[in-house]
Amino acid sequence: MNALPVLRVQDAEVVRDGNPILREMSLTVRAGEHWALLGSNGAGKTTLLSLLGALTHPTRGTVEVLGHRLGRVDLRQLRSLVGHVNPRHDLRSPLRVRDVVLTGLTNTTERVPRWEPTPAQRTTADRLIDLLGLADRVGARWPTLSQGERGRTLIARALMPSPRLLLLDEPATGLDVAGREQLIDRLDTLQRAHPELASVLVTHHLEELPPGTTHVMLLRDGRCLASGTVDEVLTSDRVSACFDHPVRLTRVDGRWNVRARRSVGPLVD
Incomplete structure (x- = not known):
């Protein structure tokens, strides 16, 4: 596999009209890794994905996509090297x-x-x-x-x-159960068929994560709440903090399920 990271973000910030959208964001994605960006509406997931897809520049910090630093490369040419899936295909x-x-x-x-x-x-x-x-x-x-x-x-x-990088912006939005499961099954097949492909998927729902997901970043209010392997990051405590609601996570056959925690007491993963 290529030794250079597919993506490297260091202390990136995005400010629009004086309002911070992303703050102190750092992320490294390597070949063969499959990341998910999770968070509620307004957490900054789509803005971060736009940086990773070379659609916009950071206000501060550095973003490197496929070894090219934003601000020193033709964005249009760089975007042609990234597999960016936009469900709002016009x-x-x-x-x-x-x-x-x-x-x-x-x-x-x-x-x-x-x-x-x-x-x-x-x-x-x-x-x-x-x-x-x-x-x-x-x-x-x-x-x-x-x-x-x-x-x-x-x-x-x-x-x-x-491409070496595939970006998926809420690919399961609006799908019924059959459509969602067909999509997840094919994403899992794709990951096994292309072992060096790196991917980043944005979603609100843990149930939409393919079994092959390797890493997760939890975002809240434009900041990274936690980042790392799925086993490290996807705990009931951390996901509860991310969405500001007490939930309990379970995992069966590589798929995640989330339920509201109704009883008082410690969370058990």
Whole structure:
């Protein structure tokens, strides 16, 4: 594996209109690690993800993405090297699944006029479509896809340039139980199929974490409350403090479950 970190954030802060959004944020992500950013609304998860995806600069501190320091590199070029999955994909044409996936090579929303993929690129697209469980929908058009199918299509699209880093911004939002479980199953398959790929996933819900999640950062009020391996960070006490509500965590077959703690007494993990 590459010895250099995929992501390195040191004492980063983001201030907007005089208001601090992120404070004293530090994070290092290495190849093969799968991080989750957890916190309530307004905790700073999406802002941190925008730094990691080279979408914005820090007000203070340093952010290095794939070895390139923000402020010393062309952000647009750097973004093309990151697999950033945005569920609010503004596609207006009724493209077929394969065509949507192939736009990951041109880093555009629509097909580029007169651009044609090579046979090898088509093969790669079909392999990723199959990996994400969409082989039977390869010819389906975007408007006919369910929200879950769209999300998995966008993940395949993000993987087309063979990125070292995959960013997922609340990928399970709005999905029903079946859609959520299909997504989690495919993310778990993806992590095993691409062992050097690093990923960062933003969510509010521990139930949405794939079993292969290796590290977690808990955020509250723009600060890091705890950061480290899942076993170190995901405790009932820490998650209760993160969400300002007493909860009890359980873990079965690698999946997390959260319930409100109703009785008075110490929490047991």
